[in-house]
Amino acid sequence: MAERRYTKTHEWVLLDGKTATIGITDFAQAQLGDVVFLDLPSPGRKLAKGESFGVVESVKAASDLYAPIAGTIAAVNEKLGSNPELVNSDPYGEGWLLKVELAGDLPGDLMDEAQYKEAAGASGH
Amino acid sequence: MPYLVHTEHDREEMLAALGVESMEDLLIDIPTSLRVDRLNLPDGLSELETMAEMHGLADRNRVFPDRLTFRGGGVYRRFIPTAVAAVTGKPEFYTAYTPYQPEASQGTLQAIFEFQTLIAELTAMDVANASLYDGATAVAEASMMARVQTGRDEILVAGYVHPEYVEVLRTFSEGRGMKVRRGDEPNPRTAAVVFQQPDFLGLLVDARGLTERAHAAGALAIACVDPISLAIIAPPGEYGADIAVGEGQQLGLSPSFGGPHVGFIACSKDLVRRLPGRLIGSSHDSLGRRGFVLTLTAREQHIRREKATSNICTNHSLCALAASVYMTYMGEAGLRDVADVSFRRAHSLAERLGKLPGWQPLFPERQFLNEFPMIVPKSRQVMRRLSRKGILGGLEVGRWFRELKDVVTFTCTEVNDPAAIDQLVEALSA
Numbered sequence: 001m002a003e004r005r006y007t008k009t010h011e012w013v014l015l016d017g018k019t020a021t022i023g024i025t026d027f028a029q030a031q032l033g034d035v036v037f038l039d040l041p042s043p044g045r046k047l048a049k050g051e052s053f054g055v056v057e058s059v060k061a062a063s064d065l066y067a068p069i070a071g072t073i074a075a076v077n078e079k080l081g082s083n084p085e086l087v088n089s090d091p092y093g094e095g096w097l098l099k100v101e102l103a104g105d106l107p108g109d110l111m112d113e114a115q116y117k118e119a120a121g122a123s124g125h
Numbered sequence: 126m127p128y129l130v131h132t133e134h135d136r137e138e139m140l141a142a143l144g145v146e147s148m149e150d151l152l153i154d155i156p157t158s159l160r161v162d163r164l165n166l167p168d169g170l171s172e173l174e175t176m177a178e179m180h181g182l183a184d185r186n187r188v189f190p191d192r193l194t195f196r197g198g199g200v201y202r203r204f205i206p207t208a209v210a211a212v213t214g215k216p217e218f219y220t221a222y223t224p225y226q227p228e229a230s231q232g233t234l235q236a237i238f239e240f241q242t243l244i245a246e247l248t249a250m251d252v253a254n255a256s257l258y259d260g261a262t263a264v265a266e267a268s269m270m271a272r273v274q275t276g277r278d279e280i281l282v283a284g285y286v287h288p289e290y291v292e293v294l295r296t297f298s299e300g301r302g303m304k305v306r307r308g309d310e311p312n313p314r315t316a317a318v319v320f321q322q323p324d325f326l327g328l329l330v331d332a333r334g335l336t337e338r339a340h341a342a343g344a345l346a347i348a349c350v351d352p353i354s355l356a357i358i359a360p361p362g363e364y365g366a367d368i369a370v371g372e373g374q375q376l377g378l379s380p381s382f383g384g385p386h387v388g389f390i391a392c393s394k395d396l397v398r399r400l401p402g403r404l405i406g407s408s409h410d411s412l413g414r415r416g417f418v419l420t421l422t423a424r425e426q427h428i429r430r431e432k433a434t435s436n437i438c439t440n441h442s443l444c445a446l447a448a449s450v451y452m453t454y455m456g457e458a459g460l461r462d463v464a465d466v467s468f469r470r471a472h473s474l475a476e477r478l479g480k481l482p483g484w485q486p487l488f489p490e491r492q493f494l495n496e497f498p499m500i501v502p503k504s505r506q507v508m509r510r511l512s513r514k515g516i517l518g519g520l521e522v523g524r525w526f527r528e529l530k531d532v533v534t535f536t537c538t539e540v541n542d543p544a545a546i547d548q549l550v551e552a553l554s555a
Contacts, residue, residue: 037423039398045276052432062423064432 004092005068005106006116012092013068015106020069023096024056024087027120032058035087038080040097045073047100049107054097056087069107071100189517192545195474197496197536198325198520199260199287199372200380203353203463204539205451209377212450213443220443234417237442238405240449247355247452248369249362250391255403256445257388257437260372261290264319264349265297266435267368267390270399271317271345272303273434280317283309283335285324286349288525294319309335311342317368321349322358326522326534327471327496328488333364340365345396352376352389354494356460357468361391368392377451378444387444398424401435463539467495470546471537475499477550478535487532496536498522504531507553514552 002015010028014021029035039055047053047067054065077096080086087095111119131139136148145151152160170178191202213219217232237255244253257263268280280303282291295305303316311318318339322332336346348361350371361369374386392400398421406420426433455463475497478484483502501507504521511518519533526532537546 037398042276055429055432057423062428 003112005110005112006119007066007068007110008119009066010120011066011068013106013110015102018102019074020071020100020102020106021096022068022098022100023091024065025116025120026091029088029091029095032056032063033060034058035084038084038087038097040076040080041073043073043075046103047071047073065097067100068110069100069102071103073098074101075099187512189515191540192542193515193548194517195535195537195541195549196517196520197327197538198522198534199289200383200386201375201536201538202380202540203375205377205379206454208454209447209450213447218443218446229419231417233442234405234419236446236449237403237440238407238417239453240445241405243449243452244352244389244391247352247360248350248389248391249360250366250369251362251394252397252400252404253389253391254400254440255405255442256373256440256448257370257390257402258441259374259384259386259388260287260349260370261293261388262297262437263370263372263388263390264290264347265294266388266401266437267347267370267392268294268303268317268319269297269301270368270392270396270401270434271347272301274345274396274399275316275343277314277316277344278302279304279306279312279314280319281309281311281315281339281344282307283318283320284330285326285328285526286319286321287325290321290349309338311339311344313342315339315342315344317345317347319347319349322361323351323354323494323496326487326498326532327493327536328491328498329358329493332359332361332366336365351494353460353464353467356457356464358494362393367396373444373448376448378447385441385444387441387448389445389448397421399434400424401433401437402440403438464494467538470539470541470543471495471497471535474535474537474541474546474549477546478553481550481553487529495538496534498529498532498534501531501533504533508533511549511552516549516552518549 004012004014006012006025010025012023012025035056035058037057039057041053047070049067049070051067052064053067056063056065076098079094080097089095140147194202218236240256241253245251257266271280272278280294280298282305291305297303298305318335320330320332320335323329332348339346345367346365347368347370348366350361350369352371352373353375369391371389372386373389374380378386390400404420405417408416408418410416422428424433426436426438452460471494475486478499479486485500487498487500499519508518508521519535522532522534523530
């Protein structure tokens with residue numbers, strides 16, 4: 001299994017074969033505070049890379065979610081409907097958002113963990 | 126001193142920053158043919174002269190007494206209890222501004238919360254907002270909710286929905302890439318089926334059937350309803366509509382030349398994030414005292430910007446307050462009485478009108494509440510004759526629907542007493 005990759009907009013993506021799991025990073029959930037609602041698309045929808053695919057709403061803010069890769073949504077984390085706080089408690093596990101069938105290759109602009117940590121630190125949120 | 130916020134110097138600085146020479150340069154996109162060189166306004170008048178002028182204009186209005194008005198078509202004469210104005214006239218409430226700051230007073234927030242509660246109960250829906258402008262914009266806002274919710278772009282208008290509501294819906298749709306189609310067969314592109322119950326002609330539609338058909342096609346069902354009718358017929362929540370909207374004028378507001386009135390919108394719980402406008406919730410403060418707060422504001426334009434479902438941030442609070450007072454004052458039994466007496470008078474009138482030579486009901490097999498369509502020979506002359514006798518007859522709906530030439534809808538409410546109905550029938554029999 002590949003390692004987790006990250007975007008500048010604080011999403012993560014983990015590829016297993018052609019299926020990518022997408023979520024928001026630990027840094028993002030900490031900045032947002034308690035997540036109270038997620039507006040996520042339905043399975044079957046095609047995503048373009050960089051497209052805004054949903055909204056994460058916390059007690060502090062409502063932020064757009066951007067697709068780190070292009071592909072077709074295979075599954076949406078149904079548990080988040082009644083337990084949005086999973087995004088806070090387990091952002092890389094139970095708090096995943098989407099599973100997407102990757103179209104083409106993994107984009108080259110995704111960061112590894114070290115690069116992301118540096119970028120997130122520098123963004124000075 | 127003229128009240129101008131910017132000095133000449135301020136303006137010059139701003140123009141320089143924009144890189145233009147004069148204010149005129151900012152207007153070059155407006156074709157000269159559309160511009161007015163000079164406003165030809167008369168000199169100012171004293172208050173006394175102004176009042177005389179205004180009275181002169183007002184006297185040119187032809188005012189028909191409520192009891193001799195048999196025209197509805199979306200706006201209705203109803204009895205308004207004095208309690209309504211007694212509350213809306215209180216200075217704490219009486220302001221032109223909609224209170225939408227988070228720090229709005231608890232009394233104001235509670236009044237809005239009461240309105241939401243009353244509308245949610247009346248429509249049997251989970252949640253209602255603080256109100257919208259009118260029935261027409263409520264239909265358009267509901268359609269935009271459906272579009273965002275389903276990701277589809279077609280709004281299907283089924284049956285005789287108020288033509289002016291459809292016009293407003295078309296205006297909202299333009300530029301949003303939403304298409305409005307007439308018909309009753311939804312397809313996979315249909316975001317919502319919009320129907321009116323009772324319809325624009327006053328006839329009852331198969332609301333449950335239309336709702337089920339919408340759902341079978343993966344579309345939402347938007348029911349545009351008459352609030353008074355909900356006292357005696359099934360509310361939208363009962364037949365599974367996703368969004369209930371309507372015009373609230375009948376709830377304690379006078380016709381007033383068509384506005385301001387109040388629109389209402391209510392939806393099921395799973396659509397609440399798409400609901401436009403203000404939403405007030407009930408909560409508790411740190412000492413456990415009940416309080417009222419702006420709720421789910423993250424839906425709204427000031428946070429979601431261009432991604433918000435709607436750009437509506439305001440509402441018709443004072444009109445909504447009038448509606449709240451009306452509903453509270455009338456109560457469940459009072460509303461039912463109003464709906465019931467309107468129903469009985471309209472049915473008695475329909476029977477009598479049907480006996481006039483050449484007059485017949487349009488769609489006699491269909492049911493109605495307090496408004497109904499009649500085929501009236503030479504309708505234009507008939508209505509004019511009534512008007513000369515001081516009676517405002519029905520509404521000629523042929524001006525919107527070509528297939529309904531010489532069709533006139535008549536309305537009765539509690540203000541059309543039996544003597545007034547006799548007077549109408551006599552005037553038509555003469």
